Amino acid sequence: MIIDLRSDTVTKPTKGMLDAMMQAKVGDDVFSEDPTVIILEERLANMFGKDRALFFPSGTMANQTAIKLHTNPGEQVICDKYAHIYNYESGGASFNSGVSCRLLDGNQGMFTANQVLEAINPDAFYYSQTSLVEIENTTNKGGGACWNFNEILKIKEVCKSNNLGFHLDGARLWNALVAKNESTKQYGDVFDTISVCLSKGLGCPIGSVLIGDEDIMKNAIRVRKIFGGNMRQVGYLAAAGLYALDNHMERLNDDHTKAKQIGEVLSNLSYIKTVEPVETNIVIFELHEGVNEKEFVQKLQENNILIISMGSNILRMVTHLDYTNTMHEKVLEILTSLKF
Structure with a gap:
């Protein structure tokens, strides 16, 4: 998956x-x-x-x-x-x-x-x-x-x-x-x-x-x-x-809820420096200086999670129609289990 x-x-x-x-x-x-x-x-x-x-x-x-x-x-x-x-x-x-x-x-x-x-x-x-x-x-x-x-x-x-x-x-x-x-x-x-x-x-x-x-x-x-x-x-x-x-209009609320939950989890992780306020379906966050951006993306990829890099240790996740509850649970689990 x-x-x-x-x-x-x-x-x-x-x-x-x-x-x-x-x-x-x-x-x-x-x-x-x-x-x-x-x-x-x-x-x-x-x-x-x-x-x-x-x-x-x-x-x-x-x-x-x-x-x-x-x-x-x-x-x-x-x-x-x-x-x-x-x-x-x-x-x-x-x-x-x-x-x-x-x-x-x-x-x-x-x-x-x-x-x-x-x-x-x-x-x-x-x-x-x-x-x-x-x-x-x-x-x-x-x-x-x-x-x-x-x-x-x-x-x-x-x-x-x-x-x-x-x-x-x-x-x-x-x-x-x-x-x-x-x-x-x-x-x-x-x-x-x-x-x-x-x-x-x-x-x-x-x-x-x-x-x-x-x-x-x-x-x-x-x-x-x-x-x-x-x-x-x-x-x-x-x-x-x-x-x-x-x-597909009203269900956008589901995407927003999932994005906010990702943002909350990220904001409590030791390897995260900052998380931009989450209002809709985009989560932008910055890694601490000691965390290698490429290594972070690679670790997620090894767990079949794809995200995008915006450079300078800043990354982005976007929730959407095909992002299921099962996927969401796995993402939160992986994020909290990563060590750097």
């Missing part, structure tokens, strides 16, 4: 999801003729109170399309130093859109409205023009932390006052909604564009969706085509998303 805690992207479709996929009605989505894709896009647009939604093969492509829609080459995006669009999208912001990132030194990947205000470049021709603010909820490198919605509202006011776009990388927004008891409409009211991932906490094999109002989304399908993201009978994948929205 392999226990894979490297990411919540490692899940396999459940039997119910596979059945839904196999029964999907499909058509050619490049001609806007796939009925299941249309249903998924309309459902997500309505959930967030937006005009349009567009299905993408990946969250990176959805985010990169949003950046392209909001900016012109030479402009600047304000985001956190931990932001996925800066750290984990292969330099796509500069490669695809010709923009730079103004990095804020936030707390667990989250910053304040005042920091945004201070980061906006002066309106002079020799400065890069600030055009977009981007946030990530939950924060990946911040350990699955959830934003305070009141701070998001304050940032929105800064964006409105300074004519800036506001994009949400909501790859794990579903986790935040469940953990904070918030609604999709709340977020739809605030953000100009929102990307949501179906293949992380919701357990789909593929898929993200970009959501926004008509004025910003009218060129999204053209940008997706430029990026090579237009697909044909993709309704089989859209059906997985519809099934996940119906069946």
